[in-house]
Amino acid sequence: MNIIKHKNLFLAIAILLVGASITSIFVFGLKPGMEFKGGTMWQIKVSANRDEVKNFLESGVGLKNFTVYPEEETKSLIIRSEEISESDHQKDIELLKGKFGNVEELRFDSIGATVGNELKGKATTAILIAILAIALYIAFVFRKVSYPIKPWQYGVSVVISLIHDVAIPAGVFAILNLVKGIEIDINFLTALLVIMGFSVHDTVVVFDRIRENLLKSGRRGGMTKKELGDIINLSVKQTLKRSIFTSLTVMMVLAFLLVLGPVSLQNFVLALFIGIFFGTYSSIFVASPILYLFYKPNRVDK
């Protein structure tokens, strides 16, 4: 299990995936969910099929800029449109009832555009703060200099692997947006924050081991790159089983949630699933090689 030897391969894979993700984000775009843009989401059960309802909404109710999709599990229809005021909402229900008989309202969400924009701002801030907080935290934890790796190097490599962890699920969701029209909602951003927390969790375990092994080696100076590489390899090998197992247990639980759990959580769980998988990948195959790459043996050291 020679991480360092094959570091170029692993890093290349990572860069490729991140590159692809970022490209797909720019090309396909991330569709902001209703919570960020404002708008209305309306889920109703009515004894009529999608087209009948769609046509009536257009002509009878006068709704513009909307979509109607059937939802399998609850046998209902999901209507998404621009913001519908409460009074219009009540009017529309009466109109629908008049035409189709009984209408059961499963869900009605209406968010004003300003509220939506604010949420977007808050969410972005949250993620930036998280990255900052984590970087500082890592620098703090690893402040006792363990030669030859400096504290900030630990921090930076964690941040890089975090970017990797966050970019890839986002990229996947950009593709999903294209294919299935899946949106980014507050749940997705929550998932990102959890992924970050978890990935750092993983990475810290590896780094802690690296630090321990470096201390054990008792070296104060003049470590060659090869020796560093060996120690890193050893540390990764020692923590490998644990990293994989932990991720496995979490992913097992997530898999059950994904397949058997409620539909409304599925996108959330999917994001977590992807993120945790790649988070583990980055902890093992990305973070450590970056540390290695940082080290430049100084001619000053004996």
Place this chain on the structure above:
Amino acid sequence: MAAVAGIFAYPNWIGGKMIPWKLGLDIVGGSNLVYEIDLSQVKDVEKASVVSGLRDVIEKRVNLFGVSEPQVTTVKSGDSYRLAVELAGIKDVKEAINQIGLTPFLDFREVITLGEGDKAQTAFIATELSGKYIKTASVAFDQVTRAPYVSLQFTDDGAKIFETLTEKNVGKQIAIFLDGQPIEIATVSEKISGGSAMLSGKFTFQEVKDLVSRFNAGALPAPIKLVSQSTIGASMGGEFLQKAIIAGALGTAAIILFMIIFYGWMGVIASLALIIYILFSLAAFKLIGATMSLAAIAGFILTIGMAVDANILIFERTKEELKNGLSKAAAIGEGFRRAWSSILYSNVSTLISATILYFLTTSFIKGFALTLAIGVLISMFSAITTTRMLLKVFYRK
């Protein structure tokens, strides 16, 4: 060992029966309404108190709906103040919105005439006097005509303002506006001190009664507007809850199986610790009164997956030390010591995420952040418990 486990599990069962679960809106059904407060007429200095007064008024109103534990909170976003109303399990949302939204906003305005003759137009100038200065309102009957009217009593501040207003406008007219519509234009015959006023017009008895009850439940100190709502019908929620629980249970079973396969008897101990962890967490959630929305439950299930991690760390470390030739007791000690720093540091990072989530978001996600944080803390605690059990078993061997 059984005794230790038993002691921990027992209080959970008791707690389980006594305190009911606090279930999130997306499970029980209900409504989450956000209102924007119009503070344009309010001086900066008074904004905070007006907002909190408004909150109290709305809360009183909302309590009348018969919803268990309605929540009314103020939210400040940038320059604007908002009111978030959570009504879990409410049956008729439409009615609730009507009740909250149509709370009368009363204000007094001076009447002036612009232009002359044919072109004369009436205009109204807003004054300081508004609903927030009304102390009480009651139904009263005119002595002579027996017609019902609203008798208003102002607060001390209100009385002063009213006095100045009437003094300034003796012989002129003052209009009383309700929700932006003039409902009464009265001529001021004299300066009125003492802070009482009569609101009469062609009201029916029922109308007067309604107005009075609204005024007393609290006249709105400032107008509000519904800017967003989220209403979920109860029927969907129940099914989702079931699914989530089943998924969680199966996931846990899978983990237990996994642990036993890979770690043998140590896996059994870990599984036991896991079950205790689950019980502990559930008890903690109830005690703290965390709202269990679907997202929160997902958060909890996530922590189940993560809780095993601490145990794995300890086990792996212990195995290593055993390989290095340490005695069983020493290996466990070392394993625990060395693993602990990793456990602590790595869990803190998840806690950082959870804290950020908790402070920067709204109800559903807050619940998730809470369960995540509690879960992580308890899992750290249970890691200590596991090792103690391990030690006991090892020593017996």
